[in-house]
Amino acid sequence: MTMQAAILESPGIENVRVRAIPMPTAGPGTALVRMRAASLNYRDLVVVNGGFGSRQKQSGLVLLSDGAGEIVELGEGVCEFNIGDRVASCFYEDWAGGRPTAARLATALAAGRDGIACEYRALAATGIMRVPDHLSWIEAATLPCSALTAWSAVVAHGATKAGETIVTQGSGGVSLFAAQFALACGARLISTSSSEAKLARLKEIGAHELINYRAEPEWGRRARALSGEGADLVIDIGGRATLKQSMLALRPGGTVALIGAVSGQRASLNLGAAVANSIRLQGIAVGHRESYAEMMRAVSFHKIRPVTDEVFPLADIQAALRFLASGQHVGKVCIEI
Template identity: 45%
Template sequence: MKVAALKAPGGLDKIVIEERPDPRPGPGEVLVRVRASSLNFHDYAVVAGIIKTPDGRIPMSDGAGEVVEVGAGVSVFKPGDKVLSTFFPHWEAGLPAVERMAAVPGDGADGFAAELVAMPAEAFTRQPEGWSFAEAATLPCAALTAWRALVVEARIKPGDVVLTQGTGGVSIFALQLAKAMGARVVATSSSAEKLARLKALGADHLINYKEEPEWGRAAAAWSKGGVDAVVEIGGAGTMSQSITAARLGGHISLIGVLAGWAGEISTATVMAKNITIKGVTVGSKQEQREMIAAVEATGIRPVIDRSFPLEGIAAAFEHQIAQRHFGKICLEF
């Protein structure tokens, strides 16, 4: 089989396409013909060497494909079934725990930049009915993160106001999920063109953060007292504005650090406004099943910017780094 492998110490120039023996499923495992994957910041951190992995690691946490063979004792799937990976294969349900968040594909174990994978059947769920492999491959990290941030943690309801940042995969899924649940959405971007596309997806209020540096104040003013939930992807560089934007008793889901790993925040404001700040790292297998049922019921479909072949994986990451994309970037092979 053909795989993309990362040579130590990492870097886009250290990704090589090579041939490896086809795997076979052991007891409790399924052999999956991978058809698609999608890029996340986590994957970039791996291939860039920010997250250290062993020499020869196969990257990519997300994968969608079809079962071609099952190992002894497997009854949940059969050959021909369309399956979807889980970001945390050992996290079935319940609260986060160290042992449940181990062996992330493409990081703690080989991932889905491979034509074939043999993994435990428990590492997969079904795909949404009628979705392409590329569409399904956008769900395990980005969509589930947005789902857990808004539905599980913030518990948004119809009439709530949600603030999203930018036009990456998590932010667009958050916009779509919020609208499907009857919430209003304030969306930010630095691009007028991208803001127009966010409007077309249903955003109720748009803020160009380059033109409006105090966008937190603007969001609070539009929502007449502050937003109910923020999907915070920037981290330290944007957190102060998110705190300003939040209402009394509001909820901030911290899911990214794209604008800084550490920095000062107004703890006094957090305290005075009784804001909940909750770190969110993807979600459980049970939450993925619930999210799949929700997207089927609501008709949500992912926004895919562009797909690349497996051999174009480095070019796909270059496209991601350039921030030219709107929505998800996929690999299809």
């Protein structure tokens, strides 16, 4: 028996092929999931271009870490799930809780091991999570990486309280979830973006203050002024072009959640300002399963609806990757399987 899967044959979007590969079965400790939807992350563009070097499977990698589907077969020893359960993948197939270790971080999907862009995937029981009933397959497929990363920054590490100020950057997947979680915590939200049209979407989502970072390259001081003493937390997804402004936006004792580097990995840091203002720089590596369960509870209770953009069929995954790379999207770019 075979199934369709999106495979990276060699680096480059043009070398992603949707083709038949053998269908898996549920081995001990795993559940066979009929994948129904997937979503793309910026990281998938890095993987497709071979950016993880020797840390990614060198040939025949099944792409994408984030997906949702229903359990169709249970392997020996799996007792916490039932056939028919609606589940999403965990970004790390085996990081139940506790601190990050090299071994746990190495269990990320769609780099060193296969991802979920396929019709059936046998996943460890530690690598799946039931999804809230109010979400469609497409919406549920957006949660594993960007939502949990945002949750880790805003809630697990950030411990955000009502009335605090959070700054988000841009209108991509992580930033929109961070905005939604910040609002659910009762925080004041300042959002930046590159265009007025995208800022209008951020306003609809509930942002209290908006800054166009193209029109206002020194947006950090403006964000600090808007929040009075300065922001409590900045969600930094920009890296090189944003770290300085993120620090300027903060109050003394505030935190920059170091999440991404869409503008470049190497950033200079004003150590004097960081030390004198007791700034905390908090690196985030998605998050573990225990946090994921807490996040699912909050998504369910607050009936949070992920913001989705274009949905492509699996056969058009190259077009989906190109659309993500173009930066036109707001929220998540998705795949129907």
